[in-house]
Amino acid sequence: MPTTAPARQRKTSSSARRDDEAPLIPILARKVREVEAKAQRNKLGPTNRVKFQVIAFLVREERARVKADPELTDAARAELLKRLDGVATILAKTAARDTSLIQLLEADHATSPVAQRMRRDWLLESGAELPPEELVISDAKPVVVPPMVPQVATERAVVPPQIESRIAANPFLAPDLSRVPAPTPRRRLDGWELMGPLYKAFEMGAGGGAATMPLPPVPEFDRVSPKGLEVMVHQARFLEAVRAGHRSFLLADEPGLGKTAESVLAASVANAYPLVVVVPNVVKMNWAREVERWTPQRRATVINGDGNDVDAFADVFIVNYEILDRHIGWLGAIGLRGMVVDEAHFIKNLSSQRSQNVLALAQRVRETTPGGRPLLMALTGTPLINDVEDFDAIWRFLGWTNGEKPGPELMEKLDGTGLTPADKAFYPEARDAVISMGIVRRRKKDVASDLPDKLIADMPVQLDDEFGRGIREAERQLAERLAARYRRIVEARGDRGLQPGEIDDDIVRLVAQGELDESKAAGAEGDNVFAMVRRIGQAKAGLAADYAAQLQRSVGKVVFFAKHIDVMDQAEALFAANGIRAVSIRGDQTSTARQEAIDAFVNDPAVGIAVCSLTAAGVGVNLQVASNVVLAELSWTAAEQTQAIDRVHRIGQDEPVTAWRIIAAHTIDAKIAELIDQKQGLAARALDGEATDEAASESVQLAALMHLTREALGGE
Structure with missing residues (x-):
């Protein structure tokens, strides 16, 4: 058994002393939170599954070491075991979310070279002294991925009669003699x-x-374009x-x-x-x-x-x-x-x-x-x-x-x-x-320098009627419910060294994730964040449509995006009442009806507004005949918002594009807009190489609920 704790030094801080006594535990705590965060977003890929496995086995080893360490006082031993129990609890909750993780806890599953290397690296990071045989790990065997044939594809398979004719006309594909299996060379990074x-x-x-x-x-010559x-x-x-x-x-x-x-x-x-x-x-x-x-x-x-x-x-x-x-x-x-x-x-x-x-x-x-x-x-x-x-x-x-x-x-x-x-x-x-x-x-901006600028302008609106007051009250009650859950968990766990007024972000995330899971199960029904956002959309519908109507009278064609059908219906009714011809692009249309609506908006000067579903019309639609977009409702993702705006801001556009986001002031709507803007930084950093602030990796929904929780607890 390797030594997982180096020689102790004198420290004045109690938390530092605990880490000196078991330097591996903070590493395990950090790693298990990473796995938990991935599991909450259904992102448990191969790397994090191995990480789950290694954490579980190291918790077992570290618990045995702590129990057997004669130099520990009873109080120190109890504290360390409590911390290991905390890691084990998170592992258990993660396994309950994805039950396939349980089989990874079998003894023979922790012997893969990848798992062995991960275990070695963490122990070395903790300052452990490992025997030579644990420092050198043999190369991993090549991963063989079996052919993936979805069962449902076999069950629902069809072969149109015309295809049978094609296959009969040429029943044998030309043999491919070039596919001679080549030996896989051994590479330095194989392990x-x-x-x-x-x-x-x-x-x-x-x-x-x-x-x-x-x-x-x-x-020098364009050899691919057809004439014209x-x-x-x-x-x-x-x-x-x-x-x-x-x-x-x-x-x-x-x-x-x-x-x-x-x-x-x-x-x-x-x-x-x-x-x-x-x-x-x-x-x-x-x-x-x-x-x-x-x-x-x-x-x-x-x-x-x-x-x-x-x-x-x-x-x-x-x-x-x-x-x-x-x-x-x-x-x-x-x-x-x-x-x-x-x-x-x-x-x-x-x-x-x-x-x-x-x-x-x-x-x-x-x-x-x-x-x-x-x-x-x-x-x-x-x-x-x-x-x-x-x-x-x-x-x-x-x-x-x-x-x-x-x-x-x-x-x-x-x-x-x-x-x-x-x-x-x-x-x-x-x-x-x-x-x-x-x-x-x-x-x-790099390849189409002649493409006009794009501006996203926020238009705050006040929901001052009874409907608006009801929304703000529902939001307050949701925040209080989240805060109450947080306080119950803190009370049950103990303060764990929290300073007065300090908020434990891990518990905030846990509370928000629980609420989000319940909300997803309930959908837009009940008293949850999805229902609240939908009600905000309904409350904004008339104001957003009225703004779009005013915009259309002054600038011409306008594209109006909404997420929910009832918001689209309200907008279309208002446009009709104001004598503005509008077409509708929705997800339940046939391809023919959809294309007829697009063609009418593009080609008919009398059609002033295209009322579009944010999800159904956000891709594959060219509406650059307009240069103004009204976003009546916010999406939950930055990508969906970008796709919608870029139905207008694309090649062929010769005017500056403005997207007007209608935002309900003093509600969660404003926070969602802020979070969407933060998410834009992910692509800018990963794909465009820009130096941007790293936004939190949780979804907008989760981040919004965490914001409500912190706000109700009095900390931001």
């Missing part, structure tokens, strides 16, 4: 846990420059990278810079046909139009339902996430050579069915493409929502990692740095290595 450091490399991205791989210069169209400089450089042979991309350009056109032309340059494009349902028709516009020599078909009207001999198959599971089988059998995933942040939740479907099909595409190098493109202007680990599913889709470790190509780049995660210089080098795999991120 290191690398996924956590890769995420950290982006989290520390300030000063690293924009996340864009080196791109070739602009070609012309690609922009940034698009041409991207297409030259495709022409040079690069085949996997995270195209993370800001919304409005023409990612759809770039993808369509990239498929043409790479001859990546047949091509499948996986998109949100609301943009299927738009994608078909873009294929026809930029590559008129190619045929696109939109897959609906069971695919009974699909064109089996098309070059481009466009399918939405919701029905992909029905079509994975036959799509994987027709010899696809390219795959595009639009709004790729939709797959960030690896436990979701749509994420599993996309990854399963991508794996099949890699298996059947000659040479194993299909064109794979993930498109999203907002790849990071709350956490850098939002990259995980996208990197897996592109084949850069398998979730457990980097793929061979990325591993070779990392190995070539000559550094390890123990070196501070490793992180900028690792970030550059991942970027060189195919991340392309351009900002409007």
Whole structure:
């Protein structure tokens, strides 16, 4: 058993004395909070699962050491055991949230090289003296990831009759003789846990420059655009990278810079046909139009339902996430050579069915493409929502990692740095290595200098009527309920050395998370934060619509965004009463009705306002005929807000864009707006290399509830 406590020194502080007696405990306490925070956001990836495992086994070892240490007084021993019980309690709550963690506590599960290295590093950090056999750990065996075939895809599979005809016309795909398994070389970093450091490399991205791989210069001649169209400089450089042979991309350009056109032309340059494009349902028709516009020599078909009207001999198959599971089988059998995933942040939740479907099909595409190098493109202007680990599913889709470790190509780049995660210089080098795999991120202000400015202006409104007073009272009661829970927990646990007036942030987070879980279960019903925000939206609806109507009379066309249907209904009624023609873009429309509404707003001068669903119309819609946006309700994410505004602020816009956020003063609405603005810093730091203040990693909902709790406790 290694010694986990170094020689003690005299200290005057009681907390310092306790840490000297058991220096490993503060490390375990810090690590277990990291795991707990990830579990609360359903972000328990492979790294944090191993971390959970190692914490559990070290708690067991440390408890045995503390009990057997003859130099400890009974009081000191009791205090240390109490602190270890606190760590164990958090582990238990985390395991209750994700019961699959329980199997990690079996004895043979703590012997993986990654777990052994993590345990060694923490013990060394605590000052422990380890025997030589524990300092040197043998290399990890290569991770073998079994093929992922979602069960639901098998159960719901369909094969349209037309597809049967296509397969019958060419029953055998051309044999691929180039796929000779190559021996995996042994690399210097094989024994290191690398996924956590890769995420950290982006989290520390300030000063690293924009996340864009080196791109070739602009070609002398435009060889890709059809007659009458012309690609922009940034698009041409991207297409030259495709022409040079690069085949996997995270195209993370800001919304409005023409990612759809770039993808369509990239498929043409790479001859990546047949091509499948996986998109949100609301943009299927738009994608078909873009294929026809930029590559008129190619045929696109939109897959609906069971695919009974699909064109089996098309070059481009466009399918939405919701029905992909029905079509994975036959799509994987027709010899696809390219795959595009639009709004790729939709797959960030690896436990979701749509994420599993996309990854399963991508794996099949890699298996059947000659040479194993299909064109794979993930498109999203907002790849990071709350956490850098939002990259995980996208990197897996592109084949850069398998979730457990980097793929061979990325591993070779990392190995070539000559550094390890123990070196501070490793992180900028690792970030550059991942970027060189195919991340392309351009900002409007950098590549479209002629694109007008964008301004977000907050418009506070007073909710002075009885409805408004009721909302403020409900908010006060919610805050008091949260504060009461906090006080009960503190009383039950004891003050643990808190100074008068000091607030324990861990307990605040625990209280807020409990309330958030209950609120999610109840939805918009009852007395919770979601119901409150919805009521605020209802109370603002008339004021926001009235402002939009005034704006329309003075500036022309206006785009009005709301989150809830009843808010949209109120706005449309007010516009009609004021003689303003409006169209509606909602999630429950057919693709045809939706496109007719968009065309009417764009082409008919008599249509003054487009009333849009914040979620359904926030992607794949081009409304740059307007330059003013009214956000009647706030989103819970910065990405959703950005996507909505950029329906207007995009290529083709020739006027400055202003987004007017209607905010209910003296309510939680104002705090939500502030938190959304803070979240904008995540992408700026990780992708754009800007030095920004690090916002808290919790969601806006959780942060808002923590704010209410602190406010009720009298501390901010």
